[in-house]
Amino acid sequence: MRLSKSFVPTLKEVPNDAVVTSHILLLRAGMIRMLSAGIYSFLPLGYKIVRKVVDIIREEMDAIGGQEFHLPALNPIEIWEETGRVEAFGDTMFHLKNREYILAPTHEEIITFHARNVVKSYKDMPQIWYQIQTKFRNEARPRSGIIRGRQFLMKDAYSLDTSFENLDKSYNLHDGAYRKIFDRCGLKYFVVGASSGAMGGTGSEEFMVKSDAGEDTVAYCESCGYASNVEVAESKVDALSRNKVSGELKEIHTPNVKSIDELCAFLKINETQCAKSRVYIFNNKPLLILMLGNDDVNETKLEKILGGTVRPGHTDELKELTGADAGSIGPISFNGKIIADLRLKNGNNLYSGANKNDYHVGGIDLMRDVPELEYADLRTVNAGEQCIRCESKLDVFSAIELGHIFKLGTKYSLSMGAMFLDENGKENPIIMGSYGIGVERIISCYVEQHHDENGIIWDKVLTPFQVNLLALNMKKGNVVEVSDKIYTELTNNGISVLYDDRFDAQAGFKFNDADLLGMPIQIIVGDKKLKENRVEVKVRETGERFDIEIEKLNEKIADIFKRTLYP
RNA sequence: CGGGGUGUAGCGCAGCCCGGUUAGCGCGCUUCGUUCGGGACGAAGAGGUCGAGAGUUCGAAUCUCUCCACCCCGACCA
Numbered sequence: 001m002r003l004s005k006s007f008v009p010t011l012k013e014v015p016n017d018a019v020v021t022s023h024i025l026l027l028r029a030g031m032i033r034m035l036s037a038g039i040y041s042f043l044p045l046g047y048k049i050v051r052k053v054v055d056i057i058r059e060e061m062d063a064i065g066g067q068e069f070h071l072p073a074l075n076p077i078e079i080w081e082e083t084g085r086v087e088a089f090g091d092t093m094f095h096l097k098n099r100e101y102i103l104a105p106t107h108e109e110i111i112t113f114h115a116r117n118v119v120k121s122y123k124d125m126p127q128i129w130y131q132i133q134t135k136f137r138n139e140a141r142p143r144s145g146i147i148r149g150r151q152f153l154m155k156d157a158y159s160l161d162t163s164f165e166n167l168d169k170s171y172n173l174h175d176g177a178y179r180k181i182f183d184r185c186g187l188k189y190f191v192v193g194a195s196s197g198a199m200g201g202t203g204s205e206e207f208m209v210k211s212d213a214g215e216d217t218v219a220y221c222e223s224c225g226y227a228s229n230v231e232v233a234e235s236k237v238d239a240l241s242r243n244k245v246s247g248e249l250k251e252i253h254t255p256n257v258k259s260i261d262e263l264c265a266f267l268k269i270n271e272t273q274c275a276k277s278r279v280y281i282f283n284n285k286p287l288l289i290l291m292l293g294n295d296d297v298n299e300t301k302l303e304k305i306l307g308g309t310v311r312p313g314h315t316d317e318l319k320e321l322t323g324a325d326a327g328s329i330g331p332i333s334f335n336g337k338i339i340a341d342l343r344l345k346n347g348n349n350l351y352s353g354a355n356k357n358d359y360h361v362g363g364i365d366l367m368r369d370v371p372e373l374e375y376a377d378l379r380t381v382n383a384g385e386q387c388i389r390c391e392s393k394l395d396v397f398s399a400i401e402l403g404h405i406f407k408l409g410t411k412y413s414l415s416m417g418a419m420f421l422d423e424n425g426k427e428n429p430i431i432m433g434s435y436g437i438g439v440e441r442i443i444s445c446y447v448e449q450h451h452d453e454n455g456i457i458w459d460k461v462l463t464p465f466q467v468n469l470l471a472l473n474m475k476k477g478n479v480v481e482v483s484d485k486i487y488t489e490l491t492n493n494g495i496s497v498l499y500d501d502r503f504d505a506q507a508g509f510k511f512n513d514a515d516l517l518g519m520p521i522q523i524i525v526g527d528k529k530l531k532e533n534r535v536e537v538k539v540r541e542t543g544e545r546f547d548i549e550i551e552k553l554n555e556k557i558a559d560i561f562k563r564t565l566y567p
Numbered sequence: 568c569g570g571g572g573u574g575u576a577g578c579g580c581a582g583c584c585c586g587g588u589u590a591g592c593g594c595g596c597u598u599c600g601u602u603c604g605g606g607a608c609g610a611a612g613a614g615g616u617c618g619a620g621a622g623u624u625c626g627a628a629u630c631u632c633u634c635c636a637c638c639c640c641g642a643c644c645a
Contacts, residue, residue, distance in 0.1 A: 512605065
């Protein structure tokens with residue numbers, strides 16, 4: 001492709017609204033442009049990368065027996081009402097104004113719709129159905145360029161099986177395919193145990209890329225490889241040990257003491273002597289959660305235990321429900337259900353709020369003073385705690401979710417009536433799995449992982465063109481002649497070439513654009529070296545430069561490509 | 568949805584507090600000339616409903632109100 005005839009609007013300056021590196025570089029390289037918050041156009045160069053990613057995904061999905069569909073993004077709302085997910089998605093789902101349609105945020109319902117009409121016998125399974133298609137989610141806050149958009153490309157796959165054992169097989173096939181896909185794309189990633197959230201189901205794993213731009217938080221153990229989304233992560237922390245003697249309940253005046261730290265400082269006690277209270281609303285009823293010291297409530301764990309969604313109580317509700325403001329709330333005389341974290345189990349001589357502003361209560365014995373108290377693991381894991389498996393120190397960091405695989409089980413088949421007859425003529429629900437990959441996120445993560453101060457560094461797999469040919473001075477006849485010849489020859493040999501043949505652009509301009517765009521090999525044709533019948537070859541990743549005789553150019557390029565740029 | 572910020576030429580910004588010629592600067596763009604291997608130089612140009620609407624005023628980019636858009640933090644999120 002001749003750059004002089006192409007639309008590749010590179011930017012020298014960083015657009016004001018871009019903060020995340022991948023966003024900045026993709027904008028500057030003329031690969032994407034924003035239309036509206038969370039809605040992006042791919043320009044020709046960027047779309048070439050999308051197609052490369054999609055091709056890899058397609059190959060690996062086909063390799064595990066996947067069959068590609070193309071399902072409608074425009075869906076009648078009734079199908080979504082069958083599973084109750086219109087409500088579950090809430091405002092995240094786009095609704096049309098002039099017809100009872102929605103824009104699909106995912107496709108479990110549509111797949112199940114087709115499955116129930118067609119898959120009637122155990123002989124019809126297993127099936128793996130997938131598509132690579134645009135999804136719509138009305139994100140309250142899109143961010144980080146194409147990492148979180150309101151419209152985005154997703155590879156979504158669904159498995160249909162006769163049993164949970166067979167679901168495991170389909171799930172493992174996807175696990176393997178996903179690893180191949182991300183490996184081939186040149187990504188460093190890891191796999192973590194995850195929450196299945198609103199998707200429902202019995203098990204799930206996420207494919208994560210470590211990144212400050214990420215919105216998920218991951219706990220990771222370097223020594224044994226334990227990796228888990230903090231939503232479900234566990235660590236080894238000491239529980240309370242019960243004192244032999246329980247003290248008397250006593251109310252203590254604690255003016256202006258709100259946080260656990262303030263309480264400890266005021267009473268000169270340790271935080272492990274404190275029970276922190278958080279009030280949630282579950283099914284319109286108040287729920288008090290007790291945590292040891294400064295431990296944070298993990299709302300995902302809480303919701304899993306309760307089997308429904310909770311919300312933190314509003315400030316004005318707290319006073320009404322407990323008689324006190326946040327900071328003075330506690331379990332004694334609390335009117336409602338109370339659940340305590342396992343670390344507090346059977347603790348005594350504890351301090352907590354008195355449900356009266358500026359007062360705390362000491363000498364609490366949970367066994368004595370909080371009857372019928374339930375315990376559960378409700379903690380959020382912190383960095384530096386011991387790994388649940390090997391007791392080494394856990395690392396906690398941000399990560400971008402690239403893909404997510406779920407064992408759905410029967411959630412959709414039961415609610416939508418997708419049944420089959422087994423070998424004994426007995427009717428059973430289809431056992432389903434669902435598997436997603438964010439296409440734009442692969443690209444963003446790649447750029448996050450492969451760039452330097454000058455721009456993007458593509459390897460030979462995802463790059464929009466394999467070679468960037470720079471004719472340094474188009475006003476010199478010999479430069480044009482040789483460049484044109486190289487361009488034609490390489491193209492005829494099946495090597496894709498972006499040919500910077502811009503007439504007016506100066507050498508420095510072309511060098512900088514080439515580094516920004518990041519094709520793996522640059523061939524630089526300049527008057528100076530042409531006099532010795534040589535051109536320069538530069539490897540973008542390493543910065544290596546070679547002066548090559550024109551006759552040996554093909555050989556050299558083949559040689560460089562033979563080396564795996566990212567092993 | 569809560570908090571904070573921004574909106575002036577294609578991009579990056581100044582001007583606004585303290586209202587007053589024809590709204591500036593850098594980059595980019597057009598034309599001509601010079602230059603030509605790391606974002607050149609000179610000269611001459613084009614390009615603006617100052618986010619939108621209403622108000623105050625003799626006069627508004629500037630003050631007031633409403634709305635919109637975008638960014639960041641949080642909440643939420645498969």
